[in-house]
Amino acid sequence: NAGVTQTPKFQVLKTGQSMTLQCAQDMNHEYMSWYRQDPGMGLRLIHYSVGAGITDQGEVPNGYNVSRSTTEDFPLRLLSAAPSQTSVYFCASSNIAGTVNTGELFFGEGSRLTVL
Amino acid sequence: AQSVTQLDSHVSVSEGTPVLLRCNYSSSYSPSLFWYVQHPNKGLQLLLKYTSAATLVKGINGFEAEFKKSETSFHLTKPSAHMSDAAEYFCVVTPGGGSYIPTFGRGTSLIVHP
Numbered sequence: 762n763a764g765v766t767q768t769p770k771f772q773v774l775k776t777g778q779s780m781t782l783q784c785a786q787d788m789n790h791e792y793m794s795w796y797r798q799d800p801g802m803g804l805r806l807i808h809y810s811v812g813a814g815i816t817d818q819g820e821v822p823n824g825y826n827v828s829r830s831t832t833e834d835f836p837l838r839l840l841s842a843a844p845s846q847t848s849v850y851f852c853a854s855s856n857i858a859g860t861v862n863t864g865e866l867f868f869g870e871g872s873r874l875t876v877l
Numbered sequence: 878a879q880s881v882t883q884l885d886s887h888v889s890v891s892e893g894t895p896v897l898l899r900c901n902y903s904s905s906y907s908p909s910l911f912w913y914v915q916h917p918n919k920g921l922q923l924l925l926k927y928t929s930a931a932t933l934v935k936g937i938n939g940f941e942a943e944f945k946k947s948e949t950s951f952h953l954t955k956p957s958a959h960m961s962d963a964a965e966y967f968c969v970v971t972p973g974g975g976s977y978i979p980t981f982g983r984g985t986s987l988i989v990h991p
Contacts, residue, residue, distance in 0.1 A: 792977055801886075803984050804981045809977070819978070857977060865911070865926060871918075
């Protein structure tokens with residue numbers, strides 16, 4: 762049971778570089794999301810998706826893009842990295858029952874990104 | 878709109894003593910409530926959840942929480958702390974009413990002294 766798999770686990774970028782954080786789940790979950798975690802700030806939602814072809818912005822979307830071409834994959838793209846994007850990123854997924862998300866969130870192990 | 882307030886950023890206990898982590902929420906609908914635990918350098922793991930069944934919810938590792946609608950609270954307790962309980966704990970509300978998006982509290986760091 763792989764659950765939610767994130768890659769890479771660690772990455773160092775220079776300011777202005779671009780990269781993609783990969784997220785894949787094998788539980789056929791409709792809902793997928795990306796969070797960033799910073800000290801004292803808890804988890805803040807970047808983008809989320811409720812199914813293939815459907816994405817929406819969360820609380821802190823600026824500087825990030827997402828796409829959802831399949832149910833399984835939800836990559837997060839940093840277009841031009843900035844030091845303010847130094848953080849730990851988590852991908853999470855869950856089931857949606859009808860129009861309500863009442864399910865448990867399943868998290869990946871996290872991706873630690875440093876932007877110099 | 879919904880919100881979650883974890884009333885303590887840090888809680889320090891001695892091994893073998895009770896644990897109380899406090900969480901208050903607001904929601905316009907009938908919410909689902911969760912507690913997650915995050916050990917250092919790990920992802921979050923579900924401890925327990927409330928989804929409108931029994932108000933006293935039992936979770937893993939001896940933790941439990943009681944949903945009190947009149948107080949809009951969902952406090953997490955454990956009778957006897959263990960060193961392995963040292964971690965970050967997050968209270969989360971999913972508001973219902975057609976919203977998909979969970980709201981996270983800022984977290985409570987549990988410190989367990991020998």
